[in-house]
Amino acid sequence: MATSGSKCRACKAPAVIDLPRHNANFCAEHLLQLCRRQVEKAIDDYEMFSKDDRLLVAVSGGKDSLAVWDMLVEAGYQADGFYVGLGIGDYSDESGDYVRRFADERGLTLVTVDLRDDYGYDIPTAAKVTKRVPCSACGMSKRHLFDKAARDGGYDAVVTGHNLDDEAAVLLGNVLRWDIEYLARQLPVLPARNGFPKKCKPLVRLTERETAAWCLIRGIDYLVEECPIAAGNRHLYYKDTLNSLEQKSPSSKSAFYLNFIDNMAPLLADQSAAAAGELNDCERCGSPTTNELCAFCRLVEKSSAHEPVPVELVLGKRGRS
Amino acid sequence: MQVKLRNPKREIEMRGGKTVNRLLDDLELVRESHLVICNGTLVPGDAKLGDDDVIEIRPVISGG
Numbered sequence A: 001m002a003t004s005g006s007k008c009r010a011c012k013a014p015a016v017i018d019l020p021r022h023n024a025n026f027c028a029e030h031l032l033q034l035c036r037r038q039v040e041k042a043i044d045d046y047e048m049f050s051k052d053d054r055l056l057v058a059v060s061g062g063k064d065s066l067a068v069w070d071m072l073v074e075a076g077y078q079a080d081g082f083y084v085g086l087g088i089g090d091y092s093d094e095s096g097d098y099v100r101r102f103a104d105e106r107g108l109t110l111v112t113v114d115l116r117d118d119y120g121y122d123i124p125t126a127a128k129v130t131k132r133v134p135c136s137a138c139g140m141s142k143r144h145l146f147d148k149a150a151r152d153g154g155y156d157a158v159v160t161g162h163n164l165d166d167e168a169a170v171l172l173g174n175v176l177r178w179d180i181e182y183l184a185r186q187l188p189v190l191p192a193r194n195g196f197p198k199k200c201k202p203l204v205r206l207t208e209r210e211t212a213a214w215c216l217i218r219g220i221d222y223l224v225e226e227c228p229i230a231a232g233n234r235h236l237y238y239k240d241t242l243n244s245l246e247q248k249s250p251s252s253k254s255a256f257y258l259n260f261i262d263n264m265a266p267l268l269a270d271q272s273a274a275a276a277g278e279l280n281d282c283e284r285c286g287s288p289t290t291n292e293l294c295a296f297c298r299l300v301e302k303s304s305a306h307e308p309v310p311v312e313l314v315l316g317k318r319g320r321s
Numbered sequence B: 001m002q003v004k005l006r007n008p009k010r011e012i013e014m015r016g017g018k019t020v021n022r023l024l025d026d027l028e029l030v031r032e033s034h035l036v037i038c039n040g041t042l043v044p045g046d047a048k049l050g051d052d053d054v055i056e057i058r059p060v061i062s063g064g
């Protein structure tokens, strides 16, 4: 049996986790309390939503999206789930099972779309047809369907499970290129505009290690395996790099991201407003677009006409949009 | 003790008596990227692992 000397900072019971960035150890109950407080702080500080709002949470079957759905429901928010079957081999079959089980066990409402059944294509096929990296077709499809589901269902805001590590890794990528337009839009909340719903990221103050611990302690069964297309991508490399830094210098990762939001993002505010131009409705689906047909409808048109492509054929083509 | 690892999924046998932090160091794994579960329970870095323990080292970094 494992024995440990470390005690919870709050109650002095035996600790289950060490959090070097807080220079403290926590028992299971107080780790949960820390997570709840960080999420409430993010919701309040960035004015995300209230208990009167109807929320739609994008869920993938992974730890972050299930954790945020669980936290919101536990805290008394009205949150439904939204899942897209991407047709990425066994990964998609399994991820769908985890999401449905989570929703069923808790009696929660889950809105689902299946790319193959509902639109006649899947991500490997779309990647082949567009000759782009799979993550680019995937990200675009998910964003489009998520926005559409939010509009169709009359939701007040959409929620994603992006955590501190996700945001810090994207920030590192944007800073390495000094991509001012992306930097200006990298906020925990994007207001509704031009027919796009308000987008909120309540987990930006929690690391992945903390959201994973939330799931373990709460008994949430999530898909630990990754999407096979993610393996080896640049986003993961940035995360590893930041975690090596964090190992040597605890709390540098959160300072990097949270101080960007507090100190730098306000200076960039007018840069992102400039990017918002006039949009019209897509002729086919009514989504906001600068063209006659939106990018999603163009993708569906091309991909659904193509023979299904197995996921193995696109696994060499890595990278993230 | 039995140690379960992922990416790729595998199991290795190691001698007990070391702490969680020492185990991670020996395997050249970064603490911030992993949780360590001993006999089904989350354990902190200074927990001492015994010969009979079943350990899971779970990566927490996702790439989507």
Ligand code: SF4
Pocket (backbone or CB within 6 Å): A123, A134, A135, A136, A138, A139, A227, A228, A229, A230, B063, B064
């Ligand atoms: S890794 Fe890429 S292809 Fe896989 S789910 Fe994420 S965005 Fe989609």
Ligand SMILES: [Zn+2]
Pocket (backbone or CB within 6 Å): A008, A009, A010, A011, A012, A013, A026, A027, A028, A029, A030
């Ligand atoms: Zn405690």
Ligand SMILES: [Zn+2]
Pocket (backbone or CB within 6 Å): A282, A283, A284, A285, A286, A287, A293, A294, A295, A296, A297, A298
């Ligand atoms: Zn359209």
